[in-house]
Amino acid sequence: MRITDYLNKECIKIPLSKTTKKGIIEELLELILSVHPEIDKEKAFHCLIEREKIETTAIGDYVAIPHARIKNLAKIYLAFGLSENGINCHSIDGECVKLFFLILFPEEEINAQLKFLARISRLLKDKNLRTKLFKCKDHEKVIDAFKQYEEHHFQ
Amino acid sequence: MKLVIIFLNQIEYLDDLLAAFLEIGVPGATVLDSVGMWHVISHDIPIFAGLRDAFAGSSPTNKTILIVTQEDQIDQIDEVLQDITGYLDETGIAKMVSLQIDKLFGFKF
Structure with missing residues (x-):
């Protein structure tokens, strides 16, 4: 499973314009919906907010991975956004979040969700990759950064 | 040996x-x-x-029982485990493996 298989340019936004966690979740969800209008926005947004209530998805190191499991979703959808100034998301290390990855999972595919979350959270533990992402000015650089990293570390 | x-996931059977x-x-x-890892x-x-909701049925803790024994006792242990827990009829109760031991130190039988 490669993150680059799920990243596409329409679902990458640099910089993010919203300045709250909820706002950014909505902003990233809109990116996915612009490509996949068949997704029920209300339902997806509700599931994402409900997931945040269980425990924060701001996992530290300036990274947040808001995500949700949604019934009858065709596949996994991913959106990425960079907040240049960072947003206070009550992350586990107390740092502001700059890198946001919003993911929608089909509810029935628990194994795929586990693998995807494990892969992306492990990738983002790497300081070099995070530093590269902080400096990205457009979607191509983001996709390139992930591509290079995954090719190097996950043959 | x-x-x-x-x-043992259903620890009420332990005693x-x-x-x-x-x-x-x-x-x-x-x-x-x-x-367990899922928990x-x-x-x-x-x-x-x-x-969490997907793994709601998994027990928060379980017990791991280690037994060093003669090969001819393995089937008896399995029978006892089946009689008491019915572990082969239902998933999530218990699992059992046996491994060959190369050498033993400090054991007296």
């Missing part, structure tokens, strides 16, 4: 199980408190917290 490892092992002459056992993942690693 063999090492039997039993992963009966150990008593039955004594009856069939199991020479001794070590019982460890343990936690740790969904409860201790924040990014996986959304999967």
Whole structure:
């Protein structure tokens, strides 16, 4: 499973314009919906907010991975956004979040969700990759950064 | 000699199980408190917290029982485990493996 298989340019936004966690979740969800209008926005947004209530998805190191499991979703959808100034998301290390990855999972595919979350959270533990992402000015650089990293570390 | 490892998820069977092992002459056992990976993942690693409901049926703790025993006692241990827990009829109750031991040190039988 490669993150680059799920990243596409329409679902990458640099910089993010919203300045709250909820706002950014909505902003990233809109990116996915612009490509996949068949997704029920209300339902997806509700599931994402409900997931945040269980425990924060701001996992530290300036990274947040808001995500949700949604019934009858065709596949996994991913959106990425960079907040240049960072947003206070009550992350586990107390740092502001700059890198946001919003993911929608089909509810029935628990194994795929586990693998995807494990892969992306492990990738983002790497300081070099995070530093590269902080400096990205457009979607191509983001996709390139992930591509290079995954090719190097996950043959 | 063999090492039997039993992963007992339904820990309410533990007392009966150990008593039955004594009856069939199991020479001794070590019982460890343990936690399954799914429970740790969904409860201790924040990014996986959304999967708690998916693993709601898994027990928060389990017991790992280690038994060093003669090869001819393996089937008896399995029978006792089946009689008491019915572990082969239903998933999530217990699992058992046996491993060949190369050398033993400090054991007296």
